[in-house]
Amino acid sequence: MGFISLMKKYNTTFWASNTIELFERWAWYGFYLAFALYLVNSKDTGALGLTQAQKGVIMGTGSMLLYFLPVITGAIADKVGYKKILFLSFTLYVSGFYMIKSFDTFGWMFFAFVWTCVGGAFFKPIISAMVARTTTDETSSIGFGIFYMMINIGGFIGPFIAGILMQKTWDYVFYMSIMAIGVNYLITLFFFREPVIKEGDSSLLDNILQAFVNIFTTLKNWKYVLFLIIMILFWTAFNQLYYSFPVFIDQWVDTSVVYNGIHSFWPWLAESIGTSEGTITAVTMSSMDSFYIIIFQLMVSAFVMRFRPLAAMMGGILVLAGGLGLMFSNQSGWLILLGVLIFALGEMASSPKFTEYVGRIAPPDKKALYMGTSFLPIAAGHQLAGWLSGGVYEKIADKxxxxxxxxxxxxxxxxxxxxxxxxxxxxxxxxxxxxxxxxxxxxxxxxxxHPANIWMIYAGVAVGAVVFLWLYDRFVIGKN
Known part of the structure; x- marks a missing residue:
């Protein structure tokens, strides 16, 4: 009864916001986990046939902007209104997905992906802000738990379906993303209620300039800046799940063993998720990360809550490094799926603790500012991940x-x-x-x-983050 009464305290806008998040993640990850393959696979398969280096530039630059621009777009949304910015974001998304489907040269694809990422940057600050605005001290913990669950449900469904659709034609993957965003137009129109935001005297330009002033103010804390720089290494290693892993599976791993194993005890499932050649696509293999998170996140969170955030982060990133080692060091489909599980467990232990740690060290009057700047290492990590998965990956592991x-x-x-x-x-x-x-x-x-040697670089970057975090904890935080 207590749980049911708690659920009744969430209003329609809370549930609308979370449903919008689910479909947006469905649309985004549905194409994003397949995007690396779309960029580099042979043209006669309907893909673009670009080099790994070109892929790294496109994905790294666009994704960097996706995480950097919310500093500005959040300020715009507060001034213009959340509903208008949501519709703008959806329009950029739909047109961006259509351009990605239609363009076939490096230059135009770079433009299309950056355009799409700008749409994502307008979307990103709004829903998390709405969850915060529609919950109270009593309901926020479960409220944000629901929010993260929606993210991962969408992050699993999208790639899972994309793995099936891409066997027919790449166009279907992008049409799927367009339709998922189309659902969001309807939810926003009929169920999303504009929050009441206190009107100030400042102009839109003043709001944007203030956002940059806020960043500068926050980054005057050198200890916090040092922490953010270290975390760039974590996000660089983490993002290889999207940038390199699908390509590595596609080029080097015979997934028919996994298909046959599933088929031996559940033929319908194997035939539903597998290809006509009796294999499992790289995108479907990659989507298991979100599937594991949906199943194990609550258990992992309950386990790591007893540790200090920095200690949990170090342990989680070390586990994630082990997962990367298994994911990139062999050709066994089953061992690689085990690697994805280990990677996901490390992600579950470290990624939420990153947000928690930033919230804890922020001065009471600057928590929002610190949370805003916590996106900066994610942005830089995407740019660096693009470089590593481009020229570096190409020379070591590109078939x-x-x-x-x-x-x-x-x-x-x-x-x-x-x-x-x-x-x-x-x-x-x-x-x-x-x-x-x-x-x-x-x-x-x-x-x-020996293309498997790439594991040493990716896992090494993650281990480097652990070493620097330990030194930071021992010699910087320890001096407080």
């Missing part, structure tokens, strides 16, 4: 790049990848010249070029 190296080392003359020669064409020609087909070629490159 096409390594195949080109092998062809060149043998003095074999082949036409370069171009508008006329797709990546798949090149692989077919190289396979014929090398006398290695399919799995034979993959295993040859795996054993001779």
């Amino acid at each position: 096409i790049y390594l195949l080109q190296e092998e062809v060149t080392s043998r003095g074999i003359s082949l036409p370069e990848i171009s508008e006329e020669v797709t990546k798949n064409d090149y692989v077919e020609m190289a396979s014929e010249k090398l006398g290695l087909q399919g799995t034979e070629l993959t295993n040859f490159l795996w054993n001779n070029y």
Whole structure:
């Protein structure tokens, strides 16, 4: 009865805001987890055939803006009104998804993704603010728990469906995202109520300028700045789930073993989520991160609540590093799924504690300012993750790049990848010249070029974050 009476204290706008969040995450992650593959896979599959470096620039820059711009867009929303900004965000999203579906060159795709991320930046500050505004001290804890649950439900459903749709045509993935945002137009129109915001004398420009003044004020705390810089390493390692992991699975891992394992005890499920070739797509494998969070978040939160936030973060990031090691060091689909589970457990322990720690160290009159600047290391982490998953990943673990190296080392003359020669064409020609087909070629490159070494860089970045956090805790915080 207590729980039911508590649920009745949440108003219609609270539930509307959370439902909007679910569909927005559905739309965003539905395409985002597949986006790296869409950018780099061969053109004859309907993808763009770009290089890993070009992928890194597009994803890193756009995602960086997605997390940096809310500093400005939040100030705009407070002045213009939440409902108007939501409709603007949805319009940018829908047009952005359509442009991503339609454009096929690096320059135009860069523009389309940045455009879409600006839409996300307008959306991002609003719903969390609405959850805060529609809850009280009594209802906020469960309220934000519901909010994070909605994020992960949307973050699982979107990629899960995208993994099925992309087998037919890439266009369906983007149409799915457009339709999910379309639902949000209706929810916002009929159920979302504009919050009452005290009118000030300041102009829109004054609000934006004040946002930057607030950042500068907050960043005068050198200890806080040092903490944010260290956390850039965590977000850099974490973001490889989106930037590199789907590509690594697609290029190196035979997921038919997972498909067959599932098929042996639940044929319907395997056939529903698998491909016609009897494999599991990289996007579906990646979506298991959100699935694990939906199942285990409450248990992990209950376990880590007994630890100090910094200690929980260090432990969580160390676990996450172990997950990254398993995810990128082998070709076993089952071991990789175990790696995703370990990664998710580390994420569940560390990511919420990051927000909690910022809230704890912020002076009472500056909590909102500190929470705003906590997005800055996430933004920088996306930019750095883009660089690592671009040129660095390409030279160590990109299958096409390594195949080109092998062809060149043998003095074999082949036409370069171009508008006329797709990546798949090149692989077919190289396979014929090398006398290695399919799995034979993959295993040859795996054993001779060791692309699994990329795990040491990604896990190493995460371990670096743990080491610096320990030093920070010992020598900076310890001196208080």
